[in-house]
Amino acid sequence: MKEAERLSGASLPEVVRVSDNGPQFASKHFRQWVKEAELRFHHIQARAHHPQSSGMVEGYHQSLKYEEQDISISVANRLCMLNKRGLIFVLAHVITLTALASILPDVIAREVLGLVPVWLTVGKVAVLLAASLWYIGTNRPGLARYAAILLAMLVFSHGAAYAGQTATWRGLFDSQTFAGYFGSAVLLKFCSTLPLVALLLYLFRSRRRAYLVFGNLSVKAEPINWLRIGADSITWRRLAVLSAFAISGGTLLLTLLTVTGFARPERLGELPDYLPVILLLALVNSLSEGFMFRNAILAPLCNLLPKEQVLLVAAAFFGMAHFYGAPSGVVGVLMSAVLGWYMTRSMYETGGLLAPWIIHFMQDVVIFTTLMLLGQFI
Numbered sequence: 221m222k223e224a225e226r227l228s229g230a231s232l233p234e235v236v237r238v239s240d241n242g243p244q245f246a247s248k249h250f251r252q253w254v255k256e257a258e259l260r261f262h263h264i265q266a267r268a269h270h271p272q273s274s275g276m277v278e279g280y281h282q283s284l285k286y287e288e289q290d291i292s293i294s295v296a297n298r299l300c301m302l303n304k305r306g307l308i309f310v311l312a313h314v315i316t317l318t319a320l321a322s323i324l325p326d327v328i329a330r331e332v333l334g335l336v337p338v339w340l341t342v343g344k345v346a347v348l349l350a351a352s353l354w355y356i357g358t359n360r361p362g363l364a365r366y367a368a369i370l371l372a373m374l375v376f377s378h379g380a381a382y383a384g385q386t387a388t389w390r391g392l393f394d395s396q397t398f399a400g401y402f403g404s405a406v407l408l409k410f411c412s413t414l415p416l417v418a419l420l421l422y423l424f425r426s427r428r429r430a431y432l433v434f435g436n437l438s439v440k441a442e443p444i445n446w447l448r449i450g451a452d453s454i455t456w457r458r459l460a461v462l463s464a465f466a467i468s469g470g471t472l473l474l475t476l477l478t479v480t481g482f483a484r485p486e487r488l489g490e491l492p493d494y495l496p497v498i499l500l501l502a503l504v505n506s507l508s509e510g511f512m513f514r515n516a517i518l519a520p521l522c523n524l525l526p527k528e529q530v531l532l533v534a535a536a537f538f539g540m541a542h543f544y545g546a547p548s549g550v551v552g553v554l555m556s557a558v559l560g561w562y563m564t565r566s567m568y569e570t571g572g573l574l575a576p577w578i579i580h581f582m583q584d585v586v587i588f589t590t591l592m593l594l595g596q597f598i
Contacts, residue, residue, distance in 0.1 A: 310524055313363055317351065318517075318533055320344055321370035322540045345374060365423050366520040372419050373516055380412035398597040399497045402588065406505045413511040420511075420519055428571065430519045435572020442569055456566055460575040463566075464582035467559065471586045474547075485593040494592050502584035510573055510580060513538040514564050527568060535561035559583075 355364035394400035437457035538560025563576035
């Protein structure tokens with residue numbers, strides 16, 4: 221009767237021929253509803269044990285199936301053609317937007333001019349704003365969201381950098397100490413990501429769609445041939461931990477080979493006193509960079525581009541951000557890009573931020589420990 225009530229206000233045909241005398245058509249409720257609607261609805265039942273009576277209706281049903289199949293094939297072909305033509309368009313715009321929002325223009329300007337002019341930053345903001353409005357006006361919501369997120373990231377990061385140069389902010393931290401120097405930088409970065417997280421939640425209306433959940437670490441990692449990871453061979457719960465130790469160990473070994481050597485650091489005995497600060501810095505920094513370089517890229521692009529292309533965009537964005545890292549230059553970019561690709565892949569496959577955070581946190585512990593041991597802090 222609920223279905224009858226729902227249809228009571230609909231435009232019904234004058235004659236309905238049923239294909240059989242099934243209980244749904246012979247029921248008391250159905251007969252009562254037909255009786256109440258008889259001024260505009262007449263029910264004609266087929267004769268029992270008389271297939272010819274139902275032949276016309278069955279033929280009509282079959283024709284509907286063929287029509288539906290033809291429509292489905294037509295729509296599928298149309299979507300396929302649109303995907304082939306549209307993929308290049310979307311990918312070109314995503315690459316352009318990502319390169320513009322990254323530090324690539326700043327690196328080129330600094331290497332060529334020796335500085336980053338103010339007009340370059342203003343120009344980047346203006347272009348991203350114009351792109352966002354154009355995408356909205358041309359009904360491209362996916363690209364509009366991505367451009368808006370990159371715009372917000374650019375504005376918030378530059379705003380944080382400006383705040384860090386003020387006398388008020390500098391007065392809050394003692395830059396001569398390890399905790400003061402790095403605490404100031406990490407806190408500024410974290411503050412710049414909070415509005416970004418709020419924007420992600422606003423745009424996607426869901427923590428899960430924004431990848432702001434832990435994710436499912438029980439899922440099996442998809443095959444990665446060059447790492448000898450086979451299909452259904454290991455869960456991300458185990459792989460994230462193993463990767464964290466392997467990548468952190470590699471970072472430590474690289475530091476020993478290129479920076480410190482294997483001599484015992486003079487400040488090694490002070491490490492236990494600094495360990496709580498190191499852990500806190502690694503925790504906040506890894507979360508902040510995860511929001512910026514994974515959530516902000518993966519959330520808007522996962523429904524715009526195929527998986528591998530999304531991962532490459534995120535890898536390039538993360539790698540470019542470490543041009544002035546250690547190691548610096550092209551080598552640093554490539555190493556960071558590979559790491560960024562791997563961590564974004566873990567987020568994509570688990571559907572959350574926990575797996576990549578485990579990897580990133582462990583590496584940051586090694587990095588901040590190295591900075592503490594080598595830095596000239598009081």
